[in-house]
Amino acid sequence: LKMADEKEAPVALGTTVEEPLDLIRLSLDEKVYVKMRNDREIRGRLHAFDQHLNMVLAQAEETVTTVEMDEESFEQVYRQTKRTIPMVFVRGDCVILVSPPMRGS
């Protein structure tokens, strides 16, 4: 069955890194750090992603950072709220960056 609208190019499932998405592909089944919009970060094991950076992460720890202003001292208090989600789909339009985890883990 010939597909009329596309040429079949040879597909190399191998190890060459050409595009930014290939860099992320190297992190499949590894822990990754994801910086997201609204001062959120997630660390988890990357199981799937696509070109929109939609992702599925396992054992994901989300950190939400908020700033509160103390009315008397006018001090800014940074608070971090963490929670763990065993298996999560993350929509790509919230993602800012994806990288190997920064702390030694």
Add this chain to the structure above:
Amino acid sequence: TELFSVRQIRKMLFFSFFKTLVGKEVVVELKNDLSICGTLHSVDQYLNMKLLDISVTDPDRFPHMLSVKNCFIRGSVVRYVHLPSEHVDTQLLQDATRKEIAANKK
């Protein structure tokens, strides 16, 4: 039934993935912080979702959904979908991802 071009089929990893979760219970967390628990009834190529028998996980903060049984959620308002890990084949996902990325190379 839906018709897709060859080009479109190559970009449907998560559409196919969510179709395997139809009938399972998920929690959809929206960008406005509302979390909706329900049974996944259907999904489309935009990852719009229809959930049945929904419950809001924090009804004190969001009482306006109390009488709603089913809902349609536009894909673009989703932040997270909490998935049942027992129904997720991580090896299959990884293999499908590798193929999808390779197939989408320019």
